[in-house]
């Protein structure tokens with residue numbers, strides 16, 4: 001299969017995962033971009049990259065680059081995605097997709113009108129554990145789903161000092177921050193993906209319990225789906241505790257639990273016992289995300305976490321915020337319509353489409 005040539009935009013903590021995965025897929029890492037020169041020098045050295053640029057505006061002029069990953073502040077996802085699409089680059093943009101549904105629409109339109117792929121970095125569904133769990137659900141092993149619960153609860157800075165080291169995109173809602181948009185986005189994506197439907201309404205509580213800051217530190221939502229299944233999504237950033245993140249799915253003839261952290265497992269519940277199920281474990285956590293992004297470009301398929309899907313996840317997250325403010329169930333605008341994938345093509349990966 002043809003291999004795409006990649007540029008990485010934004011060299012913060014997450015960029016390392018992307019560089020590892022680009023290289024474990026044998027894709028060519030052509031250039032990086034960041035205004036901080038010491039970061040460019042470090043990444044060039046660590047990953048044997050030839051070129052670096054001071055900003056995305058310079059990088060997107062590089063004709064050697066087919067695709068970019070945008071891995072920086074949430075408030076910048078919208079503008080940079082549009083710039084990159086307009087320069088003819090395929091885009092993998094980190095989560096959360098953007099700060100409003102209008103921004104999501106503009107990003108989707110920019111990809112469509114430039115005939116490039118847009119994939120949203122809803123990375124946790126690409127874990128080996130998640131893919132195995134989805135295979136089991138799709139095989140009808142546990143029967144129709146009755147309900148599901150997904151959560152990701154973690155220590156998010158135990159005191160004011162270490163929390164203040166977090167970037168604005170994590171601690172300021174104005175910059176798209178808070179636990180709900182940062183990690184709730186993964187939980188809502190995996191919940192909706194395993195339930196295999198689009199949400200119709202949300203009742204939620206989103207707010208602060210652990211610290212005084214300009215964004216939430218917990219979110220907990222009850223979500224109704226169009227296929228009649230209900231689910232619960234929870235993301236909490238506390239001051240002290242022990243990490244737990246898991247999906248628990250209850251079917252009519254079996255149960256399924258799967259997690260990646262702190263322990264990787266897929267467990268099938270039958271006859272009052274939990275059996276461990278084997279799964280493929282890729283060389284690094286973002287490996288499959290790049291495997292399928294590359295496949296979507298080279299085979300001209302819709303990315304499995306395409307722009308419309310990324311937008312729908314944002315719609316659920318924003319509805320949860322609204323529900324929390326009004327103390328009412330919020331009905332989503334798409335209630336009477338099923339949206340279609342933009343291309344009508346089968347998505348990349350054979351495990352993940354709805």
Ligand SMILES: NC(=O)c1ccc[n+]([C@@H]2O[C@H](COP(=O)([O-])OP(=O)(O)OC[C@H]3O[C@@H](n4cnc5c(N)ncnc54)[C@H](O)[C@@H]3O)[C@@H](O)[C@H]2O)c1
Nearest residue numbers: 010011012013014033034035055056071072094095123167
């Ligand atoms: N999917 C996951 O599991 C996962 C995990 C961690 C972070 N993330 C996401 O990754 C993204 C990046 O997070 P982070 O913590 O690595 O960010 P960060 O703030 O640490 O780094 C961002 C970098 O972008 C650079 N930058 C700013 N403007 C730029 C421009 N115009 N061109 C090039 N570079 C520019 C900054 O100098 C900085 O080095 C966020 O969206 C975050 O939510 C995803």
